[in-house]
Amino acid sequence: MNTTTAPTTDGALSHLQVLDLSRVLAGPWASQMLADMGAEVIKIEHPERGDDTRGWGPPYLKDPQGNDVESAYFLCTNRNKQSVALDMATPEGQRQIRELALRSDVLIENFKVGGLARYGLDYATLSALNPRLIYCSITGFGQTGPYAQRPGYDFMVQGMGGLMSLTGVPDGEDGAGPMKVGVALTDVLTGLHAVAGILAAVAWRERSGLGQHIDLALLDVQVSCLANQALSHLVTGQSPRRLGNAHPSIVPYQSFPTADGEMILAVGNDSQFASLCQEAGHAEWAADPRFATNAARVAHRGELVPLLRQVTVQRTTAQWIDALETANVPCGPINTLEQVFADPHVQARGLRVDLPHPLAGTAPAVASPLRFSRTPVQYRWAAPALGAHTEPILARLRETPVPDA
Structure with missing residues (x-):
């Protein structure tokens, strides 16, 4: 049977609406991946501050006049999303976010454990109203355990989770000592696990009709991704040592x-x-x-x-x-990264894309590594300006009745 078909104009996840209450990297990384695959992602931001990473610069994208427009950090993880500026500390903001949650398939948040309960936006409250809601909570240390109330950041978790003990110059050599990875790898890996968990929950909901809560912790992800190094410790009882750029089990x-x-x-x-x-x-x-x-x-x-x-x-x-x-x-x-993006293979694979931006004209982005034969990743627009979609999204709330729970 010939199964060859032309690519569809819809993304693989174009049937899903995602409400993104997350900030910084792990949560936004997950929601950007879902958006790349076609999901409608509504990003909730504080009306004045927005996502923390809007201020994490330099460097900044500049407009044609040379003015700073947006931080590179924010641009790296918020494309294809709609920005809605709402203050969840106000009753009106809480009501509007709750109405969006009732219409959403997925909610992603990375507040401290219990932080959203005081706003009536916690899983227990929202799932009672929308039993189909898939609610993904990303924290440093999870919803349970002695560290549950601690804030968690990538750098901390790279240290606590053992990755830094394996990274860096070996003892006895110049510059010896533990070293973090050059990107916030734990956050990125957590975002990837969030996408996998969300898609598994979507698949189960197709059979059961029910959503569920996903409890995802940076520390859990970091430890699970130690891979062969973790098993080397578990089978020997010994902690692997730093080897710099060498491998513990393969030479050269x-x-x-x-x-x-x-x-x-x-x-x-x-x-x-x-x-x-x-x-x-x-x-x-x-x-x-x-x-x-x-x-x-x-x-x-x-x-x-x-x-x-x-x-x-x-x-x-x-x-x-x-x-x-x-x-x-x-x-x-x-x-170097200059050499990476000048590499002919990288260019042939199209790993740089340029997207429309309302103030700068265009903004560069790194392409998704996913290559679908029938539902290709779509690059619709760069990371949005703060609150750019507030009015049309709220107008849609007013015009569309809340679905039956």
Whole structure:
């Protein structure tokens, strides 16, 4: 049977309305992903301050006259959304948000535990009015446990959740010490988990007719994403140590100096190692009992890595990459972001997009990595101006009766 069809004009989630009460990164990252897939996302912001990240700059997007328009931080995670400025501290704001919740499929919030109950916007209250509502709460430490009332931020959780203990220069070397990842990775991973959980709840609602509460904690996400490092600890009882750019279980799998910088070698099997040795002019290393298998190379990394370093500095990064790619040895440069977006493959994949912006004309954005054959991601507009959609959304509330709970 031929199943080839033309892409539809509707996104995969165009049947969903999402009420976004979240700020900063984890929640907005999730709602932006849902918006990219076609969901209508209504972002509630304070009428004066807006989302905290509107003020997190520089850098700022500028208008044609060179005036600051919007922070890059806010732009990175709020495209395709509608901004509605309401003050939930007022009875009228609470009423309007509640009416939006009654019409929504999904609500995302990242207030402190219990913080929305005083406004009548908590899960217990809203689910009684709209049993189909999928309500996703994102906090630092979850709805239960001794830390539940603590505020949580990505940097804190990278430390508390063990990631920083695994990241940074090894003890005994210059600059030794734990290091955070260069982006707020815990927030981003939490946003991804929120999307997965929300879509699972949508699928279950199709069978049951009922929504549910999703309790998502940054600390839980961080610990769960320690992956092989967490299991290494659980099976041995030992805490893995920092290895800088090296890998605890694969050698050579790290950065190496070249004549003009550094490159990454990611040798995943013995065949690739033999090809590397051949290209390096030391085919005998592949037969050396110390290096012939990955397990042996891990045990003797202290001997092998210095030998490789003596060889890699003899050519430039580009020369090594050209040679090793031909030899089927995984390798690559360590690019700046300028080099990333100038890369021909990145450009061919369309990872930069330019979106209409009401004040700047256009605003750059990083494309979604999702490639759907039938319901492609849609880039409708850049992050909205504060309150840009308040009037049309409130007018719709007045014109549309509240659906039966």
